[in-house]
Amino acid sequence: MRPEVDALSLAVIRGRLEQIADEMDTVFERMAFSPVISDAWDRADGIYSAVDGSMIVQGVRGLPIFVGTMQYTVASVLAAIKDPKPGDMYLVNDPFAGGTHIMDTKMVRPFYYGGKLFAMLANTGHWTDLGGRVPGGFAAEASDCYQEGLRIPPVRLFTDEALNSDILAILQTNSRLPDDVLGDVQAQATALRAGDSRLTELLDEYGADLVSAVIDTLRERSSIQMRSYIKDIPDGTYQFTEDMDNDGIVDKALSIAVELTVSGEEMTVDFSKSSPPCEGPMNSVYAATVSSAIVAIKHVFPDVPINSGIFEPLTFVIPETVFLNAKVPRPVAGCAAETSQRIITAVMGALAGALPDRVPAGSSATSNNLSIGGVDEEGDPFVMYIFLGGGYGGHKAGDGLSNGCSLMSIGLIQSVETLEQRYPILVRQYSLRENSFGEGEFRGGLGVHFEFEYTGDRGRASLLGDQSKTAPIGRAGGGPGAASAPWFRLRGEKVILPMISKGENIPLTRGDLICMLTPGGGGYGNPSARSDKALRADVESGYVRAASSAL
Incomplete structure (x- = not known):
């Protein structure tokens, strides 16, 4: 039976969970070798469900685009791993396994308490280089994902805290900056260890049952709050289209056509009228498209707490016939930093038709x-x-x-x-x-x-x-x-x-x-x-x- 959650415990434990994610962010950025992480903050850390990977909390200074993508990443790790153990850590950067572009490298650590798997800790950092046809990975004329760099499925990089030197050798050999790769690996791992330590302290103080109950309550409240905002939008369908310049190979505009359909407390976000998959690297993967739409909605409703509850009133329609749900071997280097932003402005444009004073x-x-x-x-x-x-x-x-x-x-x-x-x-x-x-x-x-x-x-x-x-x-x-x-x-x-x-x-x-x-x-x-x-x-x-x- 779930314990009763009083207001004080809810506020304190919520704050502690957010602080844990923020501390992981701080450890990561201060240890990272890549300036794009340490100086430009292109990273994020969070805590996720050990059942389905859904988001529990993410650091407030984490990159917003990773709000949705990391829960898809964690889900892909949960589906792929066998027999996880305390001290194990998994590496993945595959855009088609809940990622963004290849340079955004994720690390996932199972968190155990009292001998039981309680949650997953995860982070993402933009590594400066992982091979590919151009330094830095942003190949504007790449015609498939194999030209963009080393693609890594979920692999066990640490076993009982010990780094797998064979996998590290593969990573370093495929990078123009092997020393930075080692530094960033150690930074990400250390940040996850810090999260493990702080989460253990929290559970020691309040107990696993109460913390679990607070997590459930926070998810429910975010869902309720998001539903209340959607309910205030007049029922109907709101449309908007953003045109991107081109895909880097064919000088033809790419259209992001979005239809928002509001019905009561629920909203459907439909991208099915967008352009088909493109030749160049401006394709987006499903996880990044969903995450971008969430960021747009959060721009309009910023006070809804970030966790998986914000997804519950939303339905996404992103067929494989559009460039916003790319599959292997489509190139996707522009997915996170370019296409994602035009998805945001397209969704905000549709919301402006419903809420002109708020956009x-x-x-x-x-x-x-x-x-x-x-x-x-x-x-x-x-x-x-x-x-x-x-x-x-x-x-x-x-x-x-x-x-x-x-x-x-x-x-x-x-x-x-x-x-x-x-x-x-x-x-x-x-x-x-x-x-x-x-x-x-x-x-x-x-x-x-x-x-x-x-x-x-x-x-x-x-x-x-x-x-x-x-x-x-x-x-x-x-x-x-x-x-x-x-x-x-x-x-x-x-x-x-x-x-x-x-x-x-x-x-x-x-x-x-x-x-x-x-x-x-x-x-x-x-x-x-x-x-x-x-x-x-x-x-x-x-x-x-x-x-x-x-x-």
């Missing part, structure tokens, strides 16, 4: 994934990977945020000091992008101007981005923000890539420049209603330059 104008929805590989002055290989923020849309209560993080993220570019210390680059400009916001009573936020010089002898750059042909939209009469506009200066000549936002293995020599101009947010409301005070502030802050060029 902001369009936001920057591209990470502009840029990776550079080469050999440094000491003759060692390096791989630099960065992603950039942009402007958020204006909203009913005010202007959009400038240089906001990716919609599916919490991180931004690594610090300039870290980049210049580790890689052969010299940053020439890192500023807000003038005139990039959409006009409105409440303007959009500004994008970013990030420009740097390559100082190495030779290198190769790859770019996997989007939103260079479709700018963030305005709402309620507001204007669009500026589109993404990356360019290169190679051997003295300015170059815009044929696909604009995508290209791979671009040869670099000393003195070449790379400039990333990220989108600004759309405006909200009639621009003529903007106050004179706000207009003066925009000019005084340098956000506006008369008769300026976006470039």
